[in-house]
Amino acid sequence: MEKKNVKCPACGVVLEVKNTMNEAVKIITCPQCGASLRVRFQQQAANEPLDARTHLVGSGGGYETQLVMGKSTEGKAFIVCEGKQYELQEGRNIVGRKAKSSTADIQLEVDDLYMSRQNAMMNVYKTSGVVTVTISCYKNKNSIIIGKKELLNGDELVLSNGDEFTMGATRMTMKIE
DSSP states (O other), rough: EEEEEOOOOTTEEEEEEEETTOOOOEEEEOTTTTTTTEEEEOOOOOOOOOEEEEEEEEEETEEEEEEEEEOOOOOEEEEETTTEEEESSSEEEEEEETTTTOOOOOOEEOOTTSSSOOOOEEEEEETTTTTEEEEEEEEESEEETTTEEOOOOOOOOEEETOEEEETTTTEEEEEEE
């Protein structure tokens, strides 16, 4: 039986969710505020250890936790932007446009005023030799587009090697070695 602690995005209460039936998705109701939450679990064989992280995704009341399993091999993660590579460090990375007043960890050298000085938060996790990268909006009014979908405040998405995304008007690629 797998157990997870999930934070309700509506009221902040932490709930313990048990997967007694080895379900892929379990829908629960927050006892504090009544919000409906979808919790994803990795279906696994008996006695197989689970090595993953969960992330809250969604917006506008449709929240869901995702079990994130990395798909790449051990290595490093980079943003490739206008021919330059910017290495992401393990943990939290704030990414934005380079400017004198920017406090972003990764400052992209672009002349794109549609990109905020702190545009995205990218988290890099290394678990059992697997690199996983997530992206979310960070304190900005400018968009992040992945594919043809706009990432909304509160959304967090897992990026794979080769995924293209746009911050402001600048297109870039995720590279995981």
